[in-house]
Amino acid sequence: MNNGVEGDKNMDTEENIIEIRNLKKSYDDGKIKALNGLDLEVKKGEFLSIMGPSGSGKSTLLNMIGALDVADEGKIKVAGIDLTKASKLNEFRSKEIGFVFQMHNLIPNLTVLENVEIPMYESDLSTDQMKERALKLLKSVNLEDKRDQIPTKLSGGERQRVAIARALVNHPSIILADEPTGALDSKTGDVILKLLRDLHEKENVTLVMVTHEPYVGKMADRIVNVLDGKIQN
Amino acid sequence: MSYLKLILKNPFRNKTRGLLAIVGIAIGIMVIVALGMVTGGLKASTTSTLKAGAAEISVVQTGSGNYGSGRIDESRVTDLLNISGVKETAGTLRATNTSTSGSSTADVSGSSTGTGTTDTSSGQGSFGGFSVTGMDPDKLSLAGIEDVDGALYSNESTNEVIIGKTTSTNLDKNVGDTINLFGKDFTITGIYETGNFMTDAGAFMSLSTLQNLTNNDNQVSSIAVKIDENANATEVSEAIETAYPNELSTTTAASMASRMNTALNTIDTANWAISLLAIIIGGVGVVNTMVMSVFERTREIGVLKAVGWKEKRILGMILGESVVLTLIAAVVGTVVAVIGVVALLSVYFSGTIEPSFALDIFIRAFVVAFVVGIIGGLYPAYRAARLSPTEALRYE
Ligand SMILES: Nc1ncnc2c1ncn2[C@@H]1O[C@H](COP(=O)(O)OP(=O)(O)O)[C@@H](O)[C@H]1O
Numbered sequence: 175m176n177n178g179v180e181g182d183k184n185m186d187t188e189e190n191i192i193e194i195r196n197l198k199k200s201y202d203d204g205k206i207k208a209l210n211g212l213d214l215e216v217k218k219g220e221f222l223s224i225m226g227p228s229g230s231g232k233s234t235l236l237n238m239i240g241a242l243d244v245a246d247e248g249k250i251k252v253a254g255i256d257l258t259k260a261s262k263l264n265e266f267r268s269k270e271i272g273f274v275f276q277m278h279n280l281i282p283n284l285t286v287l288e289n290v291e292i293p294m295y296e297s298d299l300s301t302d303q304m305k306e307r308a309l310k311l312l313k314s315v316n317l318e319d320k321r322d323q324i325p326t327k328l329s330g331g332e333r334q335r336v337a338i339a340r341a342l343v344n345h346p347s348i349i350l351a352d353e354p355t356g357a358l359d360s361k362t363g364d365v366i367l368k369l370l371r372d373l374h375e376k377e378n379v380t381l382v383m384v385t386h387e388p389y390v391g392k393m394a395d396r397i398v399n400v401l402d403g404k405i406q407n
Numbered sequence: 408m409s410y411l412k413l414i415l416k417n418p419f420r421n422k423t424r425g426l427l428a429i430v431g432i433a434i435g436i437m438v439i440v441a442l443g444m445v446t447g448g449l450k451a452s453t454t455s456t457l458k459a460g461a462a463e464i465s466v467v468q469t470g471s472g473n474y475g476s477g478r479i480d481e482s483r484v485t486d487l488l489n490i491s492g493v494k495e496t497a498g499t500l501r502a503t504n505t506s507t508s509g510s511s512t513a514d515v516s517g518s519s520t521g522t523g524t525t526d527t528s529s530g531q532g533s534f535g536g537f538s539v540t541g542m543d544p545d546k547l548s549l550a551g552i553e554d555v556d557g558a559l560y561s562n563e564s565t566n567e568v569i570i571g572k573t574t575s576t577n578l579d580k581n582v583g584d585t586i587n588l589f590g591k592d593f594t595i596t597g598i599y600e601t602g603n604f605m606t607d608a609g610a611f612m613s614l615s616t617l618q619n620l621t622n623n624d625n626q627v628s629s630i631a632v633k634i635d636e637n638a639n640a641t642e643v644s645e646a647i648e649t650a651y652p653n654e655l656s657t658t659t660a661a662s663m664a665s666r667m668n669t670a671l672n673t674i675d676t677a678n679w680a681i682s683l684l685a686i687i688i689g690g691v692g693v694v695n696t697m698v699m700s701v702f703e704r705t706r707e708i709g710v711l712k713a714v715g716w717k718e719k720r721i722l723g724m725i726l727g728e729s730v731v732l733t734l735i736a737a738v739v740g741t742v743v744a745v746i747g748v749v750a751l752l753s754v755y756f757s758g759t760i761e762p763s764f765a766l767d768i769f770i771r772a773f774v775v776a777f778v779v780g781i782i783g784g785l786y787p788a789y790r791a792a793r794l795s796p797t798e799a800l801r802y803e
């Protein structure tokens with residue numbers, strides 16, 4: 175993607191919405207090195223697919239980008255914010271990031287519509303505006319007619335569509351999807367993948383997705399492989 | 408959907424657990440409200456015993472005690488007028504009519520206490536009979552009876568009686584009706600109301616009639632003494648006891664009231680202690696309920712963090728849910744207490760004690776519930792707010 179009209183020496187840093195240098199994260203007192211000096215750059219508006227074996231550190235990487243956890247070492251800058259120094263991480267997540275997990279993680283006692291409204295509680299929107307925005311997103315994932323349903327009554331694919339609507343509702347600049355099709359059959363998974371790709375294009379949002387689906391290569395702008403907490407070249 | 412509505416939706420996700428928590432706290436609140444209503448009612452009826460027109464001193468036989476069956480020779484009623492500071496005296500004979508229907512044996516219990524004015528202790532009410540006082544009709548103001556609905560009995564009458572408001576209600580008797588007392592039929596000439604729950608649950612008749620009926624000729628069980636306006640009740644009391652050593656003992660209405668107040672204050676303290684216990688027990692229940700709830704929703708709380716909820720908002724949600732539980736419990740406990748107390752008092756005390764509906768009883772109940780909600784919710788809410796989002800999302 176090259177939309178840098180004012181392209182100059184700074185072009186690179188301006189275009190990179192994610193910049194990661196030598197990022198390290200270990201668990202269990204250093205016994206598990208989940209990230210072991212990882213470098214990664216993602217351009218604004220890019221669709222990046224991350225692959226790699228189980229336990230290689232993919233989820234840890236997404237959690238770092240989404241500021242759900244802090245690194246032990248290294249540099250990580252997302253949407254212009256240095257996450258090693260940032261203080262209001264919840265505000266960052268609320269404004270810049272939309273998560274889609276392998277498990278839909280919807281709140282079981284809330285309706286589809288109410289689930290999509292959840293991320294907007296930290297915004298200044300009125301309840302009417304929240305509802306309006308949530309309905310718009312439900313329309314874009316084709317679930318308007320299920321707005322008053324309880325998640326347990328939905329199919330796996332429908333739940334994941336609700337989760338996608340929820341991820342997009344705050345106009346994030348990045349969608350982080352961690353194996354969003356992992357719990358679905360391949361046909362439904364295909365639909366979800368295409369939906370994510372379409373929304374990424376329509377809303378011009380950066381999409382970083384961990385997935386094992388082999389055909390994702392045809393859709394993504396780029397694929398990187400993670401092994402032992404590092405990007406493989 | 409508003410944040411408040413979200414909070415209201417959560418406490419009943421696990422209905423059984425939510426209801427159990429509510430029942431636990433509601434019991435505590437119920438006890439607080441019920442005790443408050445009963446003690447409040449007792450307080451109101453003791454304050455009304457200190458009436459302007461009533462006698463300040465009650466004289467009984469030495470050694471007979473407050474609940475004794477002492478007898479005083481009737482001549483003392485006039486003798487006492489010679490003591491300085493005494494303005495007026497009235498001989499009083501009290502007996503208990505055990506059979507209100509009056510058809511069978513009329514048993515004179517002989518138990519007689521203080522005067523009609525200051526006695527708050529014998530507690531007969533409608534338990535197995537009510538108290539009948541014999542007194543000169545001109546002196547009824549000394550017993551706190553200021554006016555009568557109907558007419559007074561005459562001093563010479565042998566078959567006239569006036570009954571208290573409570574007696575009238577309990578026995579469903581009105582002016583003109585006949586009532587059988589000590590095996591003899593009496594006509595009710597009037598109905599009185601003093602505000603003293605004991606007095607209002609009794610009846611008054613001519614002293615000589617009661618003396619005859621109960622074989623107490625020329626004897627009274629107590630003498631009511633009204634003192635001069637500028638006299639001191641304690642000094643007059645002492646003067647009476649000095650004049651008739653080993654014969655007469657006195658109690659002042661004021662000391663009686665203060666003794667009653669001490670007793671009520673003890674009940675008040677107990678009330679607070681029980682409230683505290685309710686707070687602790689209810690609080691433990693709330694902590695338990697909310698910790699379980701937070702534990703079960705670990706992943707969900709991880710999601711809330713992932714979508715950008717502030718710690719404060721998560722804290723507020725859990726605290727809010729906790730307070731919702733305790734406030735519902737406060738409503739339930741209060742309703743049960745009000746119904747229970749009103750029902751129990753009317754069945755067992757036949758309305759002799761009016762329950763208190765003082766606002767502060769209910770405010771106290773709701774404040775206690777609110778505090779239990781906050782204290783009980785604090786720890787689980789703090790834990791939820793401080794959960795690590797990645798750990799929460801990994802939680803199975
Ligand atoms: N919170 C954690 N506590 C302990 N170990 C963890 C934690 N998160 C991840 N790990 C470990 O770090 C490694 C990388 O995990 P993860 O990033 O989830 O891998 P992937 O998503 O590629 O399967 C694994 O060995 C995993 O067990």
Ligand SMILES: [Mg+2]
Pocket residue numbers: 232233234352
């Ligand atoms: Mg993973």
